[in-house]
Amino acid sequence: MAVELYLDLFSQPCRSVFMFAKKNNIPFEFKKVSLMDGEHYGDDFGKISIIRKVPALRDGDFCLSESIAIMVYLAEKFQTPDFWYPADLQQRARVNEYLSWQHTAIRMQGSKMFWLRLMIPKMIGMEVPKEKMDGALEDLNNSLNLIEEKFLQDRPFIVGDQMSLADLVAIVEIMQPLGAGLDVFDGRPKLSAWRDRVRTFIGEELFDEAHQNILGAQEGMKQIDPSKLELFKPKILRLFL
Amino acid sequence: MELYLDLVSPPCRAVYLFAEALKIPFEFKLVDLSAGQQYSEEFGKLSVVKKVPVLKDGSFVLTESTAILEYLVQKCSVADHWFPADLQQRARVNEYLSWQHLNLRSHCSKVFLLRTLYPFVMGSEVPKEKMDAAVEDMKQSLNLLEDKFLQNKPFIVGNKISLADVVAMVEIMQPLGTGVDGFQGRPKLMAWRDRVKKELGEKLFDKTHEAVLNSSGLQQKMQNNSELQKLKPLFIKYFR
Numbered sequence: 001m002a003v004e005l006y007l008d009l010f011s012q013p014c015r016s017v018f019m020f021a022k023k024n025n026i027p028f029e030f031k032k033v034s035l036m037d038g039e040h041y042g043d044d045f046g047k048i049s050i051i052r053k054v055p056a057l058r059d060g061d062f063c064l065s066e067s068i069a070i071m072v073y074l075a076e077k078f079q080t081p082d083f084w085y086p087a088d089l090q091q092r093a094r095v096n097e098y099l100s101w102q103h104t105a106i107r108m109q110g111s112k113m114f115w116l117r118l119m120i121p122k123m124i125g126m127e128v129p130k131e132k133m134d135g136a137l138e139d140l141n142n143s144l145n146l147i148e149e150k151f152l153q154d155r156p157f158i159v160g161d162q163m164s165l166a167d168l169v170a171i172v173e174i175m176q177p178l179g180a181g182l183d184v185f186d187g188r189p190k191l192s193a194w195r196d197r198v199r200t201f202i203g204e205e206l207f208d209e210a211h212q213n214i215l216g217a218q219e220g221m222k223q224i225d226p227s228k229l230e231l232f233k234p235k236i237l238r239l240f241l
Numbered sequence: 242m243e244l245y246l247d248l249v250s251p252p253c254r255a256v257y258l259f260a261e262a263l264k265i266p267f268e269f270k271l272v273d274l275s276a277g278q279q280y281s282e283e284f285g286k287l288s289v290v291k292k293v294p295v296l297k298d299g300s301f302v303l304t305e306s307t308a309i310l311e312y313l314v315q316k317c318s319v320a321d322h323w324f325p326a327d328l329q330q331r332a333r334v335n336e337y338l339s340w341q342h343l344n345l346r347s348h349c350s351k352v353f354l355l356r357t358l359y360p361f362v363m364g365s366e367v368p369k370e371k372m373d374a375a376v377e378d379m380k381q382s383l384n385l386l387e388d389k390f391l392q393n394k395p396f397i398v399g400n401k402i403s404l405a406d407v408v409a410m411v412e413i414m415q416p417l418g419t420g421v422d423g424f425q426g427r428p429k430l431m432a433w434r435d436r437v438k439k440e441l442g443e444k445l446f447d448k449t450h451e452a453v454l455n456s457s458g459l460q461q462k463m464q465n466n467s468e469l470q471k472l473k474p475l476f477i478k479y480f481r
Contacts, residue, residue, distance in 0.1 A: 050389050051340070062329055069335035076328055089315050090301055096308035101290070103342035135481045150289050 003028045003074070006048055006056040008035045010217070012107065012172040013067030014055045015210045019202055020071050020168060024080045036224060038231050068099050071165055083162035094159045098151055098166035102173065106147065109140040110176040114217075115236060117180035122221045123229045124236070140177070140184070147174075148190050156197055163201045171198045172210075179214040242267045244309075245287065245295040247274045248452050249459065251346065251411040252306030253294045258407055258449055259310055262441045265317050275462045277472045307338045310404050322401035333398050337390055337405035341412065345386060348379040349412040349423065354479055356419035357456060361463050362476045376421060383413070383423050387430060395436055402440040410437050418456035 005021060005028045007014040021028050033039045033054050040052045049056045049065045057064045057073065064070055075085050086092050116128045116136055147170065151158050158166040174191070177184050185192045199207045213220070229236075244260065244267045246253040260267055272278045272293050279291045288295050288304050296303045296312065303309055314324045325331050352375045359367045386409060390397050397405040413423040413430070424431045438446045452459070463469055 051385060062332075064332050064336055066336045066339035068339045069332050072335055073328065073332040076331075089312065092315070093301075093303050093308050093312045096311050097303060097305045099339075100305035100307045100342070103339070104347065108343065132481070135478070139478065146290065 001060060004031050004058040005029070005070075006031045006033050006045065006054055006058070008033050008040075008054050009210060009213045010035055011054050012110070012176050013169075015172040015175075015214075016165075016168045017055045017057075017067050017070050017074075019172075019206055019210050020080075020084070020165070021074060022206055023202055024074070024078060024084075026074055026078050026080075036228055038228065041231070068165070068169065071168075075165075083164060084168075085165055086159065091159050091164075095164050095166045098158055099169055101151075102169060106140075106143040106170065106173045109136065109143050110173040112136050113140055113177040113182060114180045117177070117182060118217060118221065119180075119229070120236065123224070123226050124233055125226065144174070144184060144188065144191065148188065152190065152194055157194070157201075163198060167194075167198050168202075171195065175211055176214060179217040181218055243270050243297040244268070245270045245272050245284070245293055245297070247272050247293050248449055249274055250293050251350070251415050251453075252408075254411040254414075254449050254453075255404075255408045256294045256296075256306050256309050256313075258411070258441050258445065259323075259404070260313065261445055261449075263313075263317065263319055263323075265313055275459060275469065276466050277469045280472055280475065307404075307408065310408070314404070322398075322403055324404055325398065330398050330403075334403050334405045337397055338408060340390075341408060345379075345382040345409060346412045348375065348382045349415045351375045352379050352416040352421050353419060356416065356421070357460055357463075358476060359480060361460065361469075362473050363480065379416070379421070379423065383427065383430070387427065391429065391433060396433070402437060406433075406437050407441070410434065414450050415453060418454040418459075420456075 003021075003026070005017060007018055007030060009015055009018060018030075020026075033045055033056075035054070039045060040054060045052065045056075048058055048063050051065050053065060055065070055067050055070055057070045059073075059077075064073060072085060074080070085095060113136055116133055120126050120128055151166070151170070155161075157163050158170065174184055174195070185195060242265075244256060246257055246269060248254055248257060257269075259265075272284055272295075274293070278284060279293060285291060287297065287302060290304050292304065294304070294306050294309060296309045298312075298316075303312060311324065313319070324334055352372075355367045355372055355375055390405070390409070394400070396402050397409065413434075416423070424434060
């Protein structure tokens with residue numbers, strides 16, 4: 001039985017897992033969980049994960065959530081090339097360091113920007129106070145600065161000459177605000193060059209396939225029934241406002 | 242090996258508890274957060290992120306407690322159960338360590354910060370609505386800790402303690418001194434806490450948590466510190 005991956009490519013961590021599995025030719029069954037339709041709150045998905053988030057993995061009886069845990073599990077199980085999660089003590093530490101830092105930094109801020117710029121105004125119809133927007137942008141820029149100054153520096157990739165899980169996890173988060181029309185690469189040649197290297201390393205077709213939904217979000221929003229998001233309103237308000 | 246720590250910080254406590262319990266030799270370098278030392282020029286040279294904990298092993302400098310813990314596990318030969326080699330068990334530890342950043346850690350810290358830092362930075366008590374929302378989030382995380390991560394097992398991964406339990410425990414302890422007791426009404430969590438304390442060493446555990454449990458002492462310290470007063474604008478971001 002093939003591994004099942006429960007994914008929605010609107011979600012950044014789902015994109016990392018998707019690209020990782022495809023790039024490494026790991027056989028899996030793509031199980032779509034539509035976040036817009038609230039499928040992650042359904043009974044079926046509840047049996048996979050009571051955390052009710054994507055991505056999730058099912059391998060026989062074993063169910064696992066959290067993209068980082070999933071990718072490390074797949075890396076080990078399918079013996080993917082060392083550079084993804086190096087065995088070397090210090091290199092692995094550098095990957096772990098990025099994977100840890102990013103949760104409350106770029107991941108949170110990229111997501112927030114996507115919601116503040118697109119989802120909240122367009123879907124929920126709320127005006128976002130300028131102060132909130134400015135604060136969010138400042139935080140996002142601080143994270144992007146740190147990515148360039150601490151994590152990348154003058155290296156081609158975060159850990160060195162080769163791509164690792166760190167770059168894979170970083171790129172999907174940095175791409176998220178683009179879906180809301182904010183080009184974070186503008187004025188950042190170092191970051192742009194890194195993005196190009198990452199896209200080449202992963203494979204342009206695969207990278208673009210993974211990002212098709214998010215980059216089409218602004219258009220896609222026009223067709224979605226706003227009443228669907230009523231479900232998420234209280235949570236979003238608490239999360240972002 | 243040097244560990245730059247302030248035991249008021251939960252991730253610092255996790256690293257400290259682990260290193261001490263496993264008798265890993267290190268030099269304790271205090272970075273006094275309530276004096277704003279994380280923003281000093283000197284500390285900035287060590288780590289541009291300006292956070293604790295930080296590990297310095299020769300010329301190798303590493304931030305992020307979970308990365309530090311895994312580094313120590315890999316470098317020093319510790320018993321397997323701390324970070325099991327078994328594929329599925331390791332995945333369970335990784336799953337917890339990943340989930341906790343934006344859930345238990347974030348929610349418990351928020352409650353703590355609202356109780357201790359908010360009045361200092363904003364000059365007023367935290368609005369009831371904000372406090373209630375933070376406590377509710379913490380409750381949801383604790384529910385998930387019990388229902389998904391612990392279930393009926395003695396420890397998160399199974400019969401033995403792992404990094405996951407240490408990292409979880411220090412976060413629940415954080416708001417305790419401010420009057421928000423995450424263990425209250427949760428006998429399963431209390432029993433787990435007692436097991437974890439026993440594994441790490443009760444004296445060590447209590448000593449490690451002394452500073453953070455003295456909430457009024459902390460607030461006094463902050464009020465009296467002129468350096469910290471200057472740094473107020475930097476702390477506003479926690480509340481936006």
